[in-house]
Amino acid sequence: MNTKKLQRQIKKRPIEYARMTVQLLFLFFILYVGLRFYLFYNHFATFGEAPFVERPPAVEGFLPVSALIGFKVWISTGDFDPIHPAGLVLLTFIVGSGLLFRRSFCSWICPIGTVSEWTGKLGKMIMKKKTYDLPKWLTWVLSPIKYLVLAFFLKYILFDMPAAAALDFMFSQYNVISDVKMLTFFLNISSFAVKFILVIFVLSLFFKNFWCRFLCPYGALIGLGSLLGITKIKRNEDTCIDCNACTRVCPQRIKVSEKKAVLTPECSACMLCVEACPVKDTLTVNVAGKKVNKWFVPAAFFGVFALVYITARLTGHWETILTYEDFKYLISIVESIGH
Numbered sequence: 291m292n293t294k295k296l297q298r299q300i301k302k303r304p305i306e307y308a309r310m311t312v313q314l315l316f317l318f319f320i321l322y323v324g325l326r327f328y329l330f331y332n333h334f335a336t337f338g339e340a341p342f343v344e345r346p347p348a349v350e351g352f353l354p355v356s357a358l359i360g361f362k363v364w365i366s367t368g369d370f371d372p373i374h375p376a377g378l379v380l381l382t383f384i385v386g387s388g389l390l391f392r393r394s395f396c397s398w399i400c401p402i403g404t405v406s407e408w409t410g411k412l413g414k415m416i417m418k419k420k421t422y423d424l425p426k427w428l429t430w431v432l433s434p435i436k437y438l439v440l441a442f443f444l445k446y447i448l449f450d451m452p453a454a455a456a457l458d459f460m461f462s463q464y465n466v467i468s469d470v471k472m473l474t475f476f477l478n479i480s481s482f483a484v485k486f487i488l489v490i491f492v493l494s495l496f497f498k499n500f501w502c503r504f505l506c507p508y509g510a511l512i513g514l515g516s517l518l519g520i521t522k523i524k525r526n527e528d529t530c531i532d533c534n535a536c537t538r539v540c541p542q543r544i545k546v547s548e549k550k551a552v553l554t555p556e557c558s559a560c561m562l563c564v565e566a567c568p569v570k571d572t573l574t575v576n577v578a579g580k581k582v583n584k585w586f587v588p589a590a591f592f593g594v595f596a597l598v599y600i601t602a603r604l605t606g607h608w609e610t611i612l613t614y615e616d617f618k619y620l621i622s623i624v625e626s627i628g629h
């Protein structure tokens with residue numbers, strides 16, 4: 291594509307290109323966090339031979355179960371998780387953001403969502419723009435999976451687990467070193483895990499957003515907030531020309547052109563449908579009953595995200611209390627923890 295054509299495309303679909311840019315930036319950021327965390331671990335794993343690198347707290351964003359247990363302790367005792375505070379801040383923000391911004395996290399930030407979506411785009415390129423979808427009955431069978439996994443974790447952690455047990459777990463060696471455990475899992479990945487990832491990859495080539503639509507319990511949890519319907523996409527049936535452009539671009543395969551309002555928790559508030567609609571004021575974004583600009587939801591989402599991050603840093607709710615000596619000891623025995 292030449293530069294002029296690209297400029298025209300960006301002007302025509304600014305949200306789509308802004309979203310792609312943000313997704314790419316976050317993907318690089320996560321890779322950078324992963325690399326720094328590996329270097330941090332490697333310093334201890336080599337008994338100090340490799341240079342020391344500060345541990346990036348953002349790595350705790352990959353510990354949702356630990357964060358959920360931290361949340362349980364927080365609401366039960368009022369004590370904020372001092373072991374993985376960044377994980378708890380991120381979980382609280384991400385899940386809470388679902389109330390106002392629907393699943394904006396999934397469509398703008400989540401690296402797994404990005405890889406899943408771009409794998410679908412790659413599949414479309416390979417198959418010369420041909421797209422596939424699962425038969426309706428199979429969609430019905432697969433759709434509840436992520437909600438069942440979510441229900442299991444919510445029931446077990448938030449309802450069945452006594453607060454004292456959650457507190458014990460929070461300070462257990464397994465939880466304290468769970469970020470390193472996760473890293474060693476990927477460094478010594480089992481053939482089963484590789485096969486599982488490959489299967490998901492191949493399915494994502496054929497079926498748009500397979501992971502997000504059917505398997506991700508985190509996305510399911512964020513989506514629950516949208517059931518309150520504070521933010522929704524509305525379609526004006528009188529002015530709609532039934533061109534189907536909105537349905538075609540939807541990464542979640544929602545049949546937007548057949549709805550009066552998009553209320554499903556599957557909507558990731560990507561705004562692609564609103565941008566694709568060729569008729570002015572036909573597909574609109576509404577927050578608390580008021581029509582807003584298509585940029586409002588993503589802009590407010592990132593504004594609140596920045597505010598939460600800055601507040602967490604300034605109030606001491608971002609850095610772990612664990613010391614260099616704690617990591618030195620725990621990494622030296624990491625293989626024996628949890629066995």
Ligand code: SF4
Nearest residue numbers: 540557558560561563
């Ligand atoms: S309904 Fe619109 S905003 Fe929601 S996921 Fe589909 S394209 Fe994005």
Ligand code: SF4
Nearest residue numbers: 530531533534536567
């Ligand atoms: S893109 Fe707009 S005009 Fe076309 S079907 Fe969707 S809502 Fe109707």
